Amino acid sequence: MAQIELDLAHAYTPNPQLETDYALMPLKMTFRDGGAYALLGPSGCGKTTMLNIMSGLVVPSQGTVKFDGVDVTRSSPQARNIAQVFQFPVIYDTMTVAQNLAFPLKNRQVPADQIRQRVGQIAEMLDMSHQLDMRAAGLSADQKQKISLGRGLVRSDVSAVLFDEPLTVIDPHLKWQLRRKLKQIHHELKLTLIYVTHDQVEALTFAEEVVVMTRGKAVQVGSAEALFERPAHTFVGHFIGSPGMNFLPAQAVGGELSLQGQAVQVPQGLAVPEGDLKLGIRPEYLAVSEVAEAGTLAAVVRQVQDVGTYQMVTCDAVGVLLKVRLAPQTQAPQVGAQVFLRVLGPHTCFYKNEELVA
Numbered sequence: 001m002a003q004i005e006l007d008l009a010h011a012y013t014p015n016p017q018l019e020t021d022y023a024l025m026p027l028k029m030t031f032r033d034g035g036a037y038a039l040l041g042p043s044g045c046g047k048t049t050m051l052n053i054m055s056g057l058v059v060p061s062q063g064t065v066k067f068d069g070v071d072v073t074r075s076s077p078q079a080r081n082i083a084q085v086f087q088f089p090v091i092y093d094t095m096t097v098a099q100n101l102a103f104p105l106k107n108r109q110v111p112a113d114q115i116r117q118r119v120g121q122i123a124e125m126l127d128m129s130h131q132l133d134m135r136a137a138g139l140s141a142d143q144k145q146k147i148s149l150g151r152g153l154v155r156s157d158v159s160a161v162l163f164d165e166p167l168t169v170i171d172p173h174l175k176w177q178l179r180r181k182l183k184q185i186h187h188e189l190k191l192t193l194i195y196v197t198h199d200q201v202e203a204l205t206f207a208e209e210v211v212v213m214t215r216g217k218a219v220q221v222g223s224a225e226a227l228f229e230r231p232a233h234t235f236v237g238h239f240i241g242s243p244g245m246n247f248l249p250a251q252a253v254g255g256e257l258s259l260q261g262q263a264v265q266v267p268q269g270l271a272v273p274e275g276d277l278k279l280g281i282r283p284e285y286l287a288v289s290e291v292a293e294a295g296t297l298a299a300v301v302r303q304v305q306d307v308g309t310y311q312m313v314t315c316d317a318v319g320v321l322l323k324v325r326l327a328p329q330t331q332a333p334q335v336g337a338q339v340f341l342r343v344l345g346p347h348t349c350f351y352k353n354e355e356l357v358a
């Protein structure tokens with residue numbers, strides 16, 4: 001296992017001038033030895049580019065990649081000793097499940113008894129012990145992809161295992177099980193795992209730390225809790241959560257706060273930074289009050305939806321639609337009712353130029 005350090009930028013075109021010329025903007029990042037990471041972001045944000053730079057499939061156009069302090073920027077994937085699992089199964093159809101799992105170990109001349117022991121362990125972790133003697137050709141796409149995962153995890157001496165959207169072909173129910181399984185396997189095997197996905201649930205269940213990316217930038221690296229509670233960038237607030245964070249333009253001058261032109265009294269003990277801001281509050285933390293109090297903003301209820309596990313109340317606050325998540329049994333306000341939304345409280349975040357300032 002290795003600690004991976006990136007200090008680089010990458011453009012696929014020569015002589016990049018504009019930000020948009022870069023697939024990855026200049027970044028510095030360290031992936032801890034034995035850590036479980038997810039690279040999360042929408043299509044085209046640079047996740048695969050970052051993964052391929054780590055594996056050695058892409059050489060960054062500037063900067064370095066280090067494994068345990070050693071510069072490997074120009075080393076091949078083989079020399080870096082990386083295992084990779086792709087979106088689609090990469091296995092030998094004519095071999096049995098056991099032979100497929102053993103292949104990466106045989107290649108490295110691992111002794112037969114150790115191969116048997118490790119293949120048995122990995123098969124058991126992936127619930128494939130009963131299929132070890134079956135030919136891969138006869139198995140479903142799900143099962144084949146499980147073999148690919150197993151092949152990625154079977155060697156204990158790799159620097160890291162890199163996964164590029166490995167659960168894409170997996171049936172939704174099995175997907176849920178495999179995500180949890182991978183987390184458990186990480187716990188047991190202590191491998192450095194880096195996992196690319198555009199699915200926040202996948203990233204948040206699997207990883208200890210999630211790297212949230214947008215437009216070639218890593219905007220936050222943090223635990224699921226940190227990304228939810230204190231999004232460092234408005235993109236993280238918007239991208240993480242279901243639905244994402246509510247945002248309101250805000251101006252603070254001399255301790256007076258105005259939201260969309262409405263003066264809002266700041267509750268005692270709450271510090272609000274000065275200047276042009278964006279106020280962010282998650283739908284889970286936005287409480288509805290029938291009376292105007294310090295920290296509340298007047299709004300009109302536009303829609304109440306019962307989503308099963310919760311109720312979603314959409315309110316119009318001076319032209320901005322804000323979402324409130326209420327527990328299923330809570331009495332929701334009527335559509336058309338005038339309410340007061342508690343926008344200021346311990347969970348309120350303030351942003352300047354899209355970056356968290358308080």
Ligand SMILES: Nc1ncnc2c1ncn2[C@@H]1O[C@H](COP(=O)(O)OP(=O)(O)OP(=O)(O)O)[C@@H](O)[C@H]1O
Pocket residue numbers: 012023041042043044045046047048049050198
């Ligand atoms: N081989 C390439 N040549 C030129 N441009 C590329 C190449 N590969 C990726 N890009 C561009 O680099 C940017 C980042 O792409 P990348 O595949 O890393 O994003 P991603 O987040 O992995 O997206 P997806 O989830 O769709 O795979 C995109 O604008 C993409 O069009």
